[in-house]
Amino acid sequence: xxKVITPREKDYSQWYNDIVIxxxxxxxxxxxxxxxxxxxxxxxxxxxxxxLDGKFKAxxxxxxxxxxxxxxxxxxxxxxxxxxxxxxxxxVTHYRLKNSDKGLVVDEDARLEEELIVRPTSETIIWNTxxxxxxxxxxxxxxxxxxxxxxxxxxxxxxxxxxxEFLWQEGHTAHxxxxxxxxxxxxxxxxxxxxxxxxxxxxxxxxxxxxNERFAGAVETYCIEALMQDGKALQAGTSHFLGxxxxxAFDVTFLNKEGVSEYVWATSWGVSTRLMGAxxxxxxxxxGLVLPPLLAPIQVVIVPIYREFEQLAKINEAIQPLLKELxxxxxxxxxxxxxxxxxxxxxxxxxxKGIPVRMGLGPRDLENGTIEVVRRDTRQxxxxxxxxxxxHVKSLLDQIQTSLYEKALAFQTGSTTRVNDxxxxxxxxDGKGGFVLAHWDGTRETEEKIKEETKATIRCIPLNxxxxxxxxxxxxxxxQQRVIFAKAY
Numbered sequence: 201x202x203k204v205i206t207p208r209e210k211d212y213s214q215w216y217n218d219i220v221i222x223x224x225x226x227x228x229x230x231x232x233x234x235x236x237x238x239x240x241x242x243x244x245x246x247x248x249x250x251x252l253d254g255k256f257k258a259x260x261x262x263x264x265x266x267x268x269x270x271x272x273x274x275x276x277x278x279x280x281x282x283x284x285x286x287x288x289x290x291x292v293t294h295y296r297l298k299n300s301d302k303g304l305v306v307d308e309d310a311r312l313e314e315e316l317i318v319r320p321t322s323e324t325i326i327w328n329t330x331x332x333x334x335x336x337x338x339x340x341x342x343x344x345x346x347x348x349x350x351x352x353x354x355x356x357x358x359x360x361x362x363x364x365e366f367l368w369q370e371g372h373t374a375h376x377x378x379x380x381x382x383x384x385x386x387x388x389x390x391x392x393x394x395x396x397x398x399x400x401x402x403x404x405x406x407x408x409x410x411x412n413e414r415f416a417g418a419v420e421t422y423c424i425e426a427l428m429q430d431g432k433a434l435q436a437g438t439s440h441f442l443g444x445x446x447x448x449a450f451d452v453t454f455l456n457k458e459g460v461s462e463y464v465w466a467t468s469w470g471v472s473t474r475l476m477g478a479x480x481x482x483x484x485x486x487x488g489l490v491l492p493p494l495l496a497p498i499q500v501v502i503v504p505i506y507r508e509f510e511q512l513a514k515i516n517e518a519i520q521p522l523l524k525e526l527x528x529x530x531x532x533x534x535x536x537x538x539x540x541x542x543x544x545x546x547x548x549x550x551x552x553k554g555i556p557v558r559m560g561l562g563p564r565d566l567e568n569g570t571i572e573v574v575r576r577d578t579r580q581x582x583x584x585x586x587x588x589x590x591x592h593v594k595s596l597l598d599q600i601q602t603s604l605y606e607k608a609l610a611f612q613t614g615s616t617t618r619v620n621d622x623x624x625x626x627x628x629x630d631g632k633g634g635f636v637l638a639h640w641d642g643t644r645e646t647e648e649k650i651k652e653e654t655k656a657t658i659r660c661i662p663l664n665x666x667x668x669x670x671x672x673x674x675x676x677x678x679x680q681q682r683v684i685f686a687k688a689y
Contacts, residue, residue, distance in 0.1 A: 203552055207486050212430040213358075219480055220359045223489040223553050226476075233357045233364030240553065241476065243497035245367065248475055249347065251399055252369065255391050261343040261371060266325050268349075269316040274324035277449040281323065284416020288352040290318040290364075318351040323417065323442070323468055326372045327450040334374060334464060336455040341384070342374040360477035361434075361689050368472035374464045376454065378443070381465035382420075385441045388469045389422045392437035400475070401492040401604035402426050402482045403612050404436060405635075405684065407660025412644050415468075419443035425659045425684065427612045428481040431633025433659045433686035436478055439469035477689075483577070483604050489554030490577055492604050493597040500526060500533040500593055501555045505543045505562035512537065515561050518586075522571075525590045531597070551576060556600050557593060561586075575600055577607075618682070625673050625685070629656050635686050639679035641672035650674050656685045 203222055206214040220226050225241030237245065253263070269292060275282040296310035319325070326344070334342060347369045354364045371388060375381040389406055396402045404424040414421045418440040426436045447453070447463040456462050483490040493499050502523070504515040516537060526533040536546055543560065550558050560572040570583045573592065577600050584592050615634030619625045628636050640646060640658065650673075651657050661683045670679045 203548060205486055205488055205552075208429065215486070216477075216481060217359065219484050219489050219552075220477075225480070225489070226359045228359075231364075233354050235359050235363050235365075237367075237473070240497065244479070244491070244495055245473060245476060247495045247497065248399075249369075252391070252395060252471070253345075253347070255395065256345050256369075256371065259343075259387060259391070260341075261345045261373075263346060264344050265346050265348065266322050266329065268319050270319055270322075270325045272315045272317055274328055275317060277324065278417050278446060280445075281417035281449075285320045285352075288320055288354075290351045290353055292316040292318065319348070320350055320352045321468075321470075322346065322348070322350075322370055322372065323446055324450075327446040327452055327466070330372075330374055330464075331450055331452045334452055334454050337376050337457055340374055340376045340454060340464065341380065343371075343384075344373065345369055345371040358477075358689075360473055360480070362474075366473050368470050370468060370470040373467045374447075374452070375466070376456065376462075376464065378465050381443075381467050382441050385420070385422055385439045385467045385469065388439040388467070389424065389437075392439065392469075392471060393424050396424055396426065396436055396475075396478075397605060399492065399494045400479055400482065401601060401608060402436070402478060403605065403609040405660060405662055407662040407665075407684065409438075409660060410644075410647060410658050410683075412647050413658065415440045417442060417445050418468075419445065422663075423660050425635075425686075426478055426482065427615055427635060427686070428478070428689070429611070430481075431615055431687070433635065433684075433688040434474070434478050434481070435659070435688065436475060437469075437471040440467060442466035442468060482608055484554070487579075488552035490604070491554035491556060493556040493601050496554065496556050497532065498534045498553075498555050499531050499597060500557045500559065501546075501550045502533065502535045502559040502561060503543050503546045503550075504535075504537050505560050505565075511563050514563070514566060518566055519561060522586065522589050526593065529590060529594060531593065551579075557596055559589070559593075577604060619673060620670070622673050626654060629654055629685075629687060633687060635659070635684050637682040638673040638685055639668075639670040639681070640683050640685075641675050641677040641679055643675075643677075646672060646675050646677075650685070654687075656687050659684045659686050659688060 205218045208215040224238050227236045229236045293315050294306050294310050296307040297304050298307040349367050351365050354362055357363050373384050393404050393406050396404045404426045409421040420441040422439045424437045426434045444463040446466050452464050453461045506512045556576050558574045565571055569586050571586045572583050574581045617628045618637045665681045667680055672679045
């Protein structure tokens with residue numbers, strides 16, 4: 201397979217697909233709309249999982265697991281929820297196959313009494329379960345998360361960004377009062393934003409969704425929005441305040457301290473393997489993947505450069521102290537001394553895979569007591585003393601992590617435009633794209649017309665949005681604040 205990446209400037213979509221496939225992150229599957237996450241891609245997802253799981257547990261949450269199949273009747277109990285997901289549901293109707301003269305067919309005598317929905321999200325099955333778990337205020341708060349797969353039938357798919365089946369975590373919590381539930385929702389939003397910025401090197405804007413874009417069944421949806429290199433927005437995570445909607449739908453009540461029965465208050469929140477797509481698009485270049493060191497499965501790769509096996513033996517011996525130092529410092533390092541490929545091939549391969557730091561050691565380096573170091577993000581090369589390599593690499597990994605975030609933040613800032621009329625609004629969206637800060641009259645009608653005419657949606661109403669008198673960019677009606685519009689994935 202050719203390792204050549206389609207230039208980003210030529211075809212952004214193909215550039216993205218090339219990196220995902222050729223860097224070994226994922227592959228297409230035999231099942232339409234579904235993907236195979238390859239070992240290297242799954243190693244990155246495991247890093248994301250591990251970090252977020254630790255943050256959830258540190259804030260009092262526990263993991264559980266709920267069924268993949270949900271009785272169809274459960275969805276009908278919350279009207280907005282069923283309306284929001286009805287067109288995306290995969291449905292199980294039978295439980296057996298049989299042989300016939302036409303081959304293997306569905307056994308019509310094995311039809312389920314009630315159809316089962318393959319989990320698109322778990323609110324309904326979880327709240328039906330919580331009814332038996334919650335009796336009094338002593339059972340609250342109930343802070344549960346699950347790592348799972350979900351299915352939302354998609355007609356147009358793209359690896360990681362939109363697939364019919366994807367992996368995610370979904371938190372579902374129950375509280376005794378509204379204030380505590382809202383605080384939980386915002387706490388998780390902060391966890392998502394901090395993770396995106398500190399670990400992924402991806403700046404995000406925290407905000408609320410409009411009623412039109414709100415999660416089906418939620419009272420309020422909070423989100424983090426990121427901006428990709430093509431000027432399109434990506435919703436990177438959501439946290440929902442569900443009010444008492446699901447508690448009422450499934451009759452989940454508790455006795456408060458005064459012995460009075462009340463409905464509980466709920467939240468749900470999640471991020472998915474879509475973060476993998478964001479990671480690819482946020483930092484990568486025309487040479488391939490660029491990974492922030494904190495999430496890279498391999499942070500440093502060392503490649504011996506030799507012509508004769510006697511030289512390799514000397515390099516193998518000389519590199520051992522540095523390998524022990526790097527591993528002892530908690531740095532994820534790989535020493536690639538196999539003879540299956542040339543050093544040049546390895547350099548290109550590890551550049552494609554986005555390894556943050558590459559080191560090369562040859563006979564001349566041994567004589568001089570030096571080692572070549574190349575950072576992936578800038579491709580800058582330098583020769584340093586082998587004795588100073590540990591401290592240099594530790595500093596370099598920190599520099600790369602910071603630099604990636606600062607570069608992405610500068611791009612986001614430079615791609616955020618304030619506009620005051622619809623002609624300028626269109627011009628920016630059709631030109632450089634990015635985040636467009638514009639006044640909106642607050643109506644669903646205007647929001648839908650703007651989307652219809654420009655394909656741009658309101659990504660969020662930023663938290664702590666400053667009040668500003670103005671006129672709606674589309675209708676000219678009074679507006680009290682600007683919101684963020686963008687074309688999006």
